[in-house]
Amino acid sequence: MRFLVAIAGLGFMTAAASAACEPDKAAEKYPTFAGKPVKIAISPLYAPFAYNEEGSDKLIGSDVEIGEAALECVGLKPEYVKGVFTSLLPTVLNGQTDIMNANLFYNEERAQNVDFVVYMKAGSALVVPKGNEHDIKSMDDLCGLTTSAVIGTFSQKALEEQSKACEAAGKSAINIVVATETDAAVRGILNKRIDFLLDNAGAAVVRVKDDPETLEIAFTQARDVKVGFAAKNDNNEILDAYLNGMQEIYRNGTVAKILEKYGIDPQLAIEPEIVR
Incomplete structure (x- = not known):
């Protein structure tokens, strides 16, 4: 190692x-x-x-x-x-x-x-459609929802770990659709194919600033x-x-x-x- x-x-x-x-x-x-x-x-x-x-x-x-x-x-x-x-x-x-x-x-x-x-x-931030219809406030609220993550990123690993925690708690797993780049995942939110995106905090701020009528940040966390x-x-x-x-x-x-x-x-x- x-x-x-x-x-x-x-x-x-x-x-x-x-x-x-x-x-x-x-x-x-x-x-x-x-x-x-x-x-x-x-x-x-x-x-x-x-x-x-x-x-x-x-x-x-x-x-x-x-x-x-x-x-x-x-x-x-x-x-x-x-x-x-x-x-x-x-x-x-x-x-x-x-x-x-x-x-x-x-x-x-x-x-x-x-x-x-x-x-x-x-730092990381969770981006959701404007209005946050699933009332997401923490990682524990992601069970049973659908998202997209770029292969090999921290987001993919964090979401896979959270999905296991969901199942261990008797809840539904997170449905994770893999992507090759983050913009494809963002399009998934805009097209309502996914419920949220776990993103880099800096990138998330830019995305929401560019499209405030469609996107918002549910929560942020330091890492x-x-x-x-x-x-x-x-x-x-x-x-x-x-x-x-x-x-x-x-x-x-x-x-x-x-x-x-x-x-x-x-x-x-x-x-x-x-x-x-």
Whole structure:
């Protein structure tokens, strides 16, 4: 089993952890990427973290801006490889991309194959049709209802665990329809095929803001789950680059400003570190 490691315990990164932005030293520090871009696996379907600017293919969002600011700090440039969420991690593992930037939650199962640079904690929210006809106030109210969850996400796991709890209490299980991306699940609410969506808190706020006549948030909950970018195990050069850049933009306030810009609570930001 892989394990959590604070940056202070990694000798190859100790000196870099306190370094300010040094873009002129990119070739010296990150020779693999000298003269070529960092290939980033990303989904353009997950506002406010990463999505296409209206009317164009330009990527915007908090994850996009934080990642770009970190790379600029260390003198590297991004190249995006877009795909649905479920297709992203395989491209990192097979070497097609260098890192996954998709508001990915750290867990021990994923850490078997990838290392993370985490920089914030997650929150979740339950999105329902306007009026909350099922009077949902907590996870215990979901028994017997129908929802949709993206394969391999925290939401799928949390809903499967809650469904088992429902059955253990003698209630009906949650009917979970799998999806390949969250926008498909949202359409399920709009088309009244599902009763609710367990979503990332930041994304949920955006969805409701964009469609306040149709959607509302039934409840929110904080989670002790770290979120970040993921690279193949022991790809130390790219991890080092992201860590150096992200620690600096965290300390100078850039991360908080970007989160606030996209309606995400800046208090969710944490000191960037490597977790394995």
